[in-house]
Amino acid sequence: MSVTLKQAEQKDVELVDRIISAYEGQPGSLIPVLHETQKVLGFLPRWAQDRIAQRLNISPSEVNSVVSFYSLFSEKPKGKYCIGVCKGTACYVKNSEGIIEKLQKELGIEVGDTTDDGMYSLEVLRCLGACGLGPIVTVNEKVYTRMKPEKVRDMLRDIEDMEKRGE
Amino acid sequence: MSMIELTIDNKRIKVDKDSTILEAARQAGITVPTLCYLEGVHQVGSCRVCVVEVKGSKNLVPSCITKVQNGMKVITNSERVRNARRTMVNLLLSNHPDDCLACAKNQKCELQQLAYQLNIRENPFEGQPSRAVYDDSSPAIIRDSSKCILCRRCLTVCNSVQKVSVLAPLGRGYDTVISPAYGQTVMEATCVQCGQCTTVCPTGALVEKSYIEDVWNALADPSKHVVVQIAPAIRASIGECFGYEPGTVLTGKLVGAVKALGFDKVFDTNFTADLTIMEEGSELLHRISSGGKLPMITSCSPGWINFVEQFYGDILDHVSTCKSPQQMFGSVIKTYYAQKMGIDPANIYSVSVMPCTAKKYEARREEMQSSGFWDVDAVLTTRELAAMINEAGIQMDKIDEQNFDIPFGEGSGAGAIFGNTGGVMEAALRTVYKLVTGEELENVELTDVRGLKGIKEATIRLGGRDVSVAVVHGLGNIREILDQIREGKSPYTFIEIMCCPGGCIGGGGQPTPTNHETRKKRIEGLYKADRNLEIRRSHQNPYVKMIYEEFLGAPLGELSHKLLHTHYRDRRTVQ
Structure with a gap:
C-alpha cells in the first residue's frame, strides 16, 4: 500500500481519513464508509480500500469483496459522461442488450469501463421504475426513453454537442 | 447430553439433540453425500448436495446444517432426493472443465467421486465455462479458478482457521471468483503459502506446484x-x-x-x-x-x-x-x-x-x-x-x-x-x-x-x-x-x-x-x-x-x- 498511498494526493488521503474517523469503532461501518468515500473521490481506488481496511481492522480482501459485489461501487474512475443502460426485466425484453452492444461498439469499451480520454463510462442499471418508457438510458442526470440501438449515435452526438456548448 | 429420537429411512435412532440430520444419518450407518461440508470447519449448506426429505417439510432440506427434532421422519434416498442431488452436481459439472485425466486431482477430486457415486453418466446441461484465472506465480501453490465450485472451504481455512484472510469472493453471481484482493496473484498478496487451502479444496482449483x-x-x-x-x-x-x-x-x-x-x-x-x-x-x-x-x-x-x-x-x-x-x-x-x-x-x-x-x-x-x-x-x-x-x-x-x-x-x-x-x-x-x-x-x-x-x-x-x-x-x-x-x-x-x-x-x-x-x-x-x-x-x-x-x-x-x-x-x- 505504501506505494499506492504515495501516489494518492495528500488531500484525498486526509478526506478519506476523516470519513473513517467518523465511523471508527462502530460495527457495520464498512458500507457507509465506502459510500462516502466514493462520493468524495468519485470511485474507490485501491489505496482508499487498503486505507479503509487498515483503519477498520478488516482484511483488504474483505473490503474488496464488498466493493466488487455491489454494482453501485466502482473501482474505476467514472467518465465525465456516465451512460447507464437499464437491464431491468421490462427494458431487457425490449432489447436493452442491443443498446449495450451498440454502445460498446461505438465507444470501444466494455460495461464497467471508461474511455481512455475520460469522457465516457458505461454501466448497467437496475430498474428505474419507468418501465412503460423503456428501454431507459441515462446520461448523468439526463434520461433518454424508448431507446433503440439505432438511436445510440444520435444520443452520442447530443452529448458531443453538450460538451461543445460547455453545458 | 439430552437425546431425542427420530426416524431415518425407517430406522429409529436416538441421537444427541444438537446433532444435524447428517450426523444422525452417519451414526445410523447411512451415507449422505456431501461436497462443501467439512466437518467442524465449514458447515454452511451452500452446495445442496446433502439434501434429504423431511416429512411435513415442503422443500428438501440440507442435512449438514439442519438440526434433528424429536419425532422427525427423514428419507435420505427417495427419487426426489436422488434427482435433486444429480441436478445439483450436473449444474456444477456444466461449467466445469472436463480435463479430469490431466488434472492434478484426478481420482482424488471430490466432485469427480461424487459424480461417480451418483451414477452420473451424461450431463444434460451445457454451461458457459466459468471465469478462468490461472495463477502459477508462486513456487508453492497454483490457483485455477476454472475448476472452482465456489464451495468456500478455502475461505474458511484462510480467514477463520489461519486468519491470514487473503482469499475472498470477488464479484457476484456467475462472475464470482475466489481470489486475493484486487485480483492479485498469490505472490502479490500477503499469502503465507501454508497451503491449508490446498488440503481442503475438493477439486483441482487449489493445488501445490509440482516438482515431480x-x-x-x-x-x-x-x-x-x-x-x-x-x-x-x-x-x-x-x-x-x-x-x-x-x-x-x-x-x-x-x-x-x-x-x-x-x-x-x-x-x-x-x-x-x-x-x-x-x-x-x-x-x-x-x-x-x-x-x-x-x-x-x-x-x-x-x-x-x-x-x-x-x-x-x-x-x-x-x-x-x-x-x-x-x-x-x-x-x-x-x-x-x-x-x-x-x-x-x-x-x-x-x-x-x-x-x-x-x-x-x-x-x-x-x-x-x-x-x-x-x-x-x-x-x-x-x-x-x-x-x-x-x-x-x-x-x-x-x-x-x-x-x-x-x-x-x-x-x-x-x-x-x-x-x-x-x-x-x-x-x-x-x-x-x-x-x-x-x-x-x-x-x-x-x-x-x-x-x-x-x-x-x-x-x-x-x-x-x-x-x-x-x-x-x-x-x-x-x-x-x-x-x-x-x-x-x-x-x-x-x-x-x-x-x-x-x-x-x-x-x-x-x-x-x-x-x-x-x-x-x-x-x-x-x-x-x-x-x-x-x-x-x-x-x-x-x-x-x-x-x-x-x-x-x-x-x-x-x-x-x-x-x-x-x-x-x-x-x-x-x-
Whole structure:
C-alpha cells in the first residue's frame, strides 16, 4: 500500500481519513464508509480500500469483496459522461442488450469501463421504475426513453454537442 | 447430553439433540453425500448436495446444517432426493472443465467421486465455462479458478482457521471468483503459502506446484548425484496414501521405497532438526546471558516466517536467526557433504520431502544459496512423493525396510517430534537443560507442551530460575501472543510457533483428509517414534557431534553463521 498511498494526493488521503474517523469503532461501518468515500473521490481506488481496511481492522480482501459485489461501487474512475443502460426485466425484453452492444461498439469499451480520454463510462442499471418508457438510458442526470440501438449515435452526438456548448 | 429420537429411512435412532440430520444419518450407518461440508470447519449448506426429505417439510432440506427434532421422519434416498442431488452436481459439472485425466486431482477430486457415486453418466446441461484465472506465480501453490465450485472451504481455512484472510469472493453471481484482493496473484498478496487451502479444496482449483518432473529428470541424469532428505512428519502420514491407518510410522518402508526410486542417498531431516536444536538452544542461552531480545521465537516453520515478515515486520528481532532444518540440510549437503564425499556441489541435486507447501517457497528465497547454489533444488510434498512411489509401481506393503544413509541418517527422538506442535520446544528444552545445568533432564517428556490446545504454556526450572515458555500452532492463534510482544508485555522467554494446526503433521502438503482425528494420530505416531529411539536428545546425536568436530566448530561459530543462520525482511504492506 505504501506505494499506492504515495501516489494518492495528500488531500484525498486526509478526506478519506476523516470519513473513517467518523465511523471508527462502530460495527457495520464498512458500507457507509465506502459510500462516502466514493462520493468524495468519485470511485474507490485501491489505496482508499487498503486505507479503509487498515483503519477498520478488516482484511483488504474483505473490503474488496464488498466493493466488487455491489454494482453501485466502482473501482474505476467514472467518465465525465456516465451512460447507464437499464437491464431491468421490462427494458431487457425490449432489447436493452442491443443498446449495450451498440454502445460498446461505438465507444470501444466494455460495461464497467471508461474511455481512455475520460469522457465516457458505461454501466448497467437496475430498474428505474419507468418501465412503460423503456428501454431507459441515462446520461448523468439526463434520461433518454424508448431507446433503440439505432438511436445510440444520435444520443452520442447530443452529448458531443453538450460538451461543445460547455453545458 | 439430552437425546431425542427420530426416524431415518425407517430406522429409529436416538441421537444427541444438537446433532444435524447428517450426523444422525452417519451414526445410523447411512451415507449422505456431501461436497462443501467439512466437518467442524465449514458447515454452511451452500452446495445442496446433502439434501434429504423431511416429512411435513415442503422443500428438501440440507442435512449438514439442519438440526434433528424429536419425532422427525427423514428419507435420505427417495427419487426426489436422488434427482435433486444429480441436478445439483450436473449444474456444477456444466461449467466445469472436463480435463479430469490431466488434472492434478484426478481420482482424488471430490466432485469427480461424487459424480461417480451418483451414477452420473451424461450431463444434460451445457454451461458457459466459468471465469478462468490461472495463477502459477508462486513456487508453492497454483490457483485455477476454472475448476472452482465456489464451495468456500478455502475461505474458511484462510480467514477463520489461519486468519491470514487473503482469499475472498470477488464479484457476484456467475462472475464470482475466489481470489486475493484486487485480483492479485498469490505472490502479490500477503499469502503465507501454508497451503491449508490446498488440503481442503475438493477439486483441482487449489493445488501445490509440482516438482515431480524436475526430480524424475534429475534422477535420470547420470551426471547428477541426487540426495533426498525426509522431514520428520512424513513417516507418520505417508502411509495414509497407501491405505495404512493415520499415524502408522513407516520409517523403514519409506526409506526403502525412496531408495527404490533411485536416489543416491536418502537422509533424515531429523539430523538437521538436531542441528537446529544445537544452534537455536545456544542462541537462546546467548540471548538470555547477553541481554538480547526476548522472548525468542522459533523459526522452523516457513509459513510462520512469511506471516511475521508480512504482518509483524516490526518484531523480527524476536525470531531466531536459525534457518529451518530443511535449509540447514541444503547448505550442509552442498558444502560439508560435498567436501567429505569429494563431489562437485554443482553436480549435487538436493531434494527434500516436506509436509508443507511453504517449504517450496522457502527453498526459492534468494538468500537460500549460502553454498553458492540453490541449497535445496526441489521440494516435494508428502502427496507428491506418494504419487512418485505409485508411478514407479512400488508397493508399500511389499517393500523391505531400510535404514537412512550415513552420515545424515541418524536423528534423535527430539528431531522426530519436530513434526508436531510442542515438539521443537520439547526438543530444545531437553538440550538447553543440559547446556545450562551440565546435567541431563531426567524426564525427557514435557507433557505440558503436548496436545492440540491452541496455546500451551509451561514453566521450566532452569539453572536456578523459572523460564516461561509458550507453544502456539495454527496462525489463527498467534496474534494475541505477538501483540503482547509488540506492547512489551510478553511473559515468555521462549515461544514455539508452527504455522499449521497441529504443526507440520497437519501441514499443507499432507495427505487428505487432514482433520482433528488424523492430526491426533499422526502426533501419537511421532511420539511413539521418539519413545522407540535410543537417543532422544539432540546433543547426544553422534553425527551432530561429528559435524561440529570435523567442520562447523562450535554452535553460533563463524561457519554456522554463514551456513545455518539467516535474516528476515520486513515485508509489511500496511504499517
